Amino acid sequence: MAEDTTPPPAKPSWWQNEDWLAVIAAVPLIAAVLSGWSPSIPKLGWTTSADFSKVFTASNFSAVASVGLVFILVSAIVLAASLGKKVLPFIGGAAVVFALAMVAQFLSGQSTVKAWGLEYVIFALALGLLWSHLLPTPAWLMTAVRTEFFIKVGIVMLGASILFQEMLKAGLPGLIQAAFVIPVVWHITFRLCRWLKVDDEFGVMLSTSVSICGVSAAIAACGAIQGDRKKLSYVTSIVLLCAVPMMVLMPPLIKTMGLNDAVGGAWLGGTLDTSGSVAAATEMISEAATKTGTIVKLSQNVLIGFAAFFISIWWTMRGGKDGTQTERPSVGVIWERFPKFVLGFIAASLAFSFAMSPEEAKAANGFLKGLRELWFTAAFVCIGLETRLGDLFKLGGGRPALAFLGGQAFNIVWTLLLAWLLFGGVLMGE
Template sequence: MLPNLKDKQQEVNVPSNEGKKRSWNTEDWWAVWLGFGVIFLVLINFIPKPTLPARWGSGDQQGILNTIPSDGFIPVIITGMVALFIFYVAIRFLKKEISNQFLVAFPVLFTLTLLAYVLGQYGPWRHYGFNDVIWALAIGLFISNVLKTPAFLKSVLHTELYIKAGLVLLGASILFDRMLALGLLGVGVAWVVTPIVIIVMYWFSQRYLKMNDQKELAITISSATAVCGVSAAIASGTAAKAKKEEITLAISITLIFTILMMLGMPALVRLFGMDPIVGGAWLGGTIDATGAVVAAGSLLGDEAMEVASVIKMVQNILIGFVAVAIAIFFVSRVENKGTSSQKKVTGKEIWVRMPKFILGFIGASLIFSFLLPDQTVEAALPTIDGYRGLFFTLAFVSIGLESNFKELAKGVRGGKPIILYIVGQLFNIILTLLAAWVFFSGTFFTLPF
């Protein structure tokens, strides 16, 4: 599915001693350096807010030309140059041999990203959740599966670097005080159900589906289903040392069903006359992507959207803890099992295994929650969120360009990953609905609004 697959797999499954040699110069650490670099440059007002295609197709902005920013194309070009510089620095250290090719290919990737933004900013489509991320994936998949991805673009397809850097920036938006907005109610839905679903799904994959030779894929799909889709797939897959094509497979499955759930679940809430607040909590705990949660919640009203959004953000906080727990489990139980000599699991081994970009995610969240003045946070977050969205869209174009349905079908192996996702998501939907009713129906707890 991915170019140079054997080399890519070797990069993922780096032995501990090699990890020590590389020290700070790894993709995970560079995601941290880039994320905090962007945050610092934003805080000192050195880089401008990203300028990207504007909303069109609704109100007074019907024509597609309305997508052109009011300041023209120059700010858009500057945004592209800033993004190019940010990632070129990392590529220069990580893969110096392809750095010149990266300079040539990145403008093409950025152009495809702009096209995704133009399509995603069309009002009627965006209302139903077809935003820039969905179109980015669609554009990449079309090129990869119909036209074939040009060889020169392969130097710029660094999906995980884009997503990991974006996740560090996401940490700045996941403020701990947002969790307190709904108190223990949101925690009850987001933190109680999630670990249960992960454990049950992984147990089901090993006991009934017999995915004994696909443990890494199973835990990646389980985490993506229970936590937050793509972000959790990257974090948990990295922690378990899953192959890159396994992570991509988990992401692809998640994205397909996210679209279906985003459109279908609000319709079910209305069909059965469910309380919109309970429905919002249900959506927030089950739909995988944060953007899809907001879009689906908005179909049920403002309060439902607020509940859904906060629950999803509270759930997102678990990304780091889940990744660390998976790293410990795989080092101590999975990789030691069946060996003649059980190796002692040390703190150093867990440190090597743990995704370092998670530290950046948690660090950014702590800094913006407790160390920076509220005024500074409010001023900086729109710009930081703009770059985070841009990085994610770059990543989804890359995912599409790297993905081939023929190869994807080979990875499914008799449909077991699909079965795992469907069974797990159904269990997640039922359990979350019960939790949403317990915590948000007003029967057992007083609602904060």
């Protein structure tokens, strides 16, 4: 038998690596904001159709046009070398993706929708799915479906919101609760996923979403392990759908159980997976509950970066999706596999934590939040465009949803115990 002399596939150049490209796209945007650039972020909040006049204004249209130009041009310039002759089709497709992203943000800006904790990602996914099922998806449009790139750009910018000062502000009880909730709930949920024969890639995203803070954590985990975007859309959908009944049922349960406001707020902050649902649920109890719930949720949110970093290292060491690593990989192999955009995330966090005052960081983050959410919204539009609805329902045969619910049930009980010990005056004193 002739020896196979086929050369191994060439490694992609750095300018074809979306990890590096995401950093190259995000860093100038962060630097521009730090230098004083104040992008006009569209104001899309509304309550009834009577408020449309406040949304459909000349200034808002101008803001939409300006951020759209930034989104399309930055993405096209950074991806130009890898796109080659497809740059113009990409620009056309990116304009459609951006338009759908704006519609998704407009729908999620409705006050009742916001009160129920339904975030922009679910509308972005739904709009992408509607387009892919009802309208044609020509090649020029699919050229702009760059889900991983958009997600990674958003994650690098997310690093700017993870501030060391915020961790200190969260207070000792909040940090202790987060320190005990995250690893324990993550481990239990991941073990449950394996017991239910849910693959590890799915398990990482599910476990991270349950244990930290839902959608943002799932996005960070997916990026850290280079995860399947369809699985990410599944996880985010179930996170948001689960948050609604919990938000409605838990406040009355807290009152029925006779828990004090601090314990109730800490319980809600540690179990509800979206910041919006935490705010809405704690407001049903008291201002004190809202303050405590916000502190606890903040304590978990600031640990996203640590979680993403350690998950990426662990995933790299184990050999990726199949976990077939039989011997310790070399430093070179670890570096090759390591998701480089995580370094951009960490650098942004360090810069905003230590290179500027908290006031400056907060002001800059107001603009970066709008840009970050734009890139995340575009990513979920792209997931919808490249997904068939039947594919989502088939994923895992219902086992991932069962694992999520099992992990969330444990999270509810475990977090209640910790909230009672830490905020009920049992361990920390009154």
